[in-house]
Amino acid sequence: MTKKKINILLVDDNAKFLKSLAERARIKGFTVFEALNGESALKIAGEQQIQVAVVDHKMADINGLVVITKLKAMIPDIKTVLLTGHGGEKLKEATEALNSTYFDKGDMGKFWTFLSDLPLGNVNILLVDDNQKFLDTLTERIKLKGYEPYTAFNGREAVEIAISTKIHLAVVDHRLPDMEGLVVITKLKEIDAEIQTLLLTGHGDEKLKEVTEALNSVYFDKAEMGKFWRFLRKALNSLETSMAAVGMATGGDLEDAVDIESHHSRGKKK
């Protein structure tokens, strides 16, 4: 699987903040372009293939929202982020109306998580399920992650796609109209041994799990999907925040400890 670097444009009139932002983005694997104002940002966007732009709101020459509007007009597919330290609900709404993402400089953790979640490579995903509704939902969610998946309603279609296209990951339902999911997985592995496969089922048991794993494939019960991981992610995030607050408190900075903890509690209530 080859990885392609994403070109990211960072726009902020605070040179020091911009430099620190750029340094971290480079560490995260992005190709970074920096601009100290709106004009130079638009100039860079005209010359380079920019995929993501992170724009400060208050700048000397052009307002951040205007820069985003112009960038969207120049590159319709561009992902844009407004990063501001002077925001509010109104500005957030205005940003989202531009189909752009809004982040407060006070919560850089969320911003870096967002950047980390951006897809960093060309990965071909094949989804195989005879349930149209489930297939649509899964496709939508994967599209949100920035991938364009291939879909198949039965095993035969899936095999045909795998023959004509290099597939990196296949998510296969167990009960298909023409053949069993395990058979599809076996055939896919015959076509390309490197293909990563995942068997998705709502009617599984321990035996099926064992057989799936024997095929060097991952087993996943539909009923458990999301629920457990959401719980785990939330619990870990919550624990990490509280421990950061404890760290600040035991270092003698009670004010910031309270800030971190109450910011987090407010976020949970929302």
Place this chain on the structure above:
Amino acid sequence: MLNSRVRSPGLLVVSVVVFILNSPALASATELMATGIADKPWWFWPPVLFLFCLILGVLAVMAGVGGGVLYVPLVSGFFPFHIDFVRGVGLMVALAGALAAGPGLLRRNLANLRLALPVALIASTFSIIGAMLGLYLSKLNPDIIQACLGGTIVGIALLLTFSKNTEKPIVTKQDAIGMALGLGGVYWDDGARESVEWKTHRTLPGLLMFIIIGLMAGMFGLGAGWANVPVLNLVMGVPLKVSVATSKFLLSITDTSAAWIYMNRGCVIPLIGVPSIVGLMLGSLLGVKILAVAKPKMIRYVVIFVLFFAGLKAMDKGLGLGFLG
């Protein structure tokens, strides 16, 4: 004697006894057992220690004091464990807190890696020396360590009483060493809604002070946040927020180095360590929830007073004066 008091014949007990028998600190441990409380069976201590540490965790957070600083003097003062075991676990307690806080502080861009690494190099080197020196002195006579620990704790209590950290110290000109090491940065101040630039001055004296901090951290197993923060903040001119977060991150490196020495000498006993770490971590989580809704300043003064008392008690015990019983 700790091992002879164990009456239950379970496998766990046998392992613990064997472990303790192999420990170099065994001989001296017997001397410190108070006769009354030594009659308790082995299983009495873990739950008591857990509860004690749970309360300690809550108090540490609410008072703005590191868990290790409270743990070592209080547990060594009120529990019948040898000082070497308490110092070893004290380091593990401080280490657990630092490791748990580190990721969140780095993610928030508060802990600064550039600042932490040179400081950590110095402090962790000397914490290893400190740990070795501490165990050597303890082997000669545990009372030496007890008395020195007492003096240090009294010093910490004084520092906590009189030291006034500055939120954003003014640094007009960065010195050459600070510039060469790139010790500076920018962070977002949510309260003031602005990004704050900072740089260091008096870098060399600051770095040299970490030699002493490292030695003391290793020698007494106290953690070292109480000394890191004032040196970073008041001497080197690092903003308080960054000082506190970097100090916490720093502890995860410094204490790891010293903890290996204690582990290698058999001074980290799971029966003491597990209830202590779990208790303190849960207590501090509880403490930070309470802190978010109430900030009773009184607790800090009470904790400082307790530290004074514990320090004086340790000095009294170490010097064999017998004033405080």
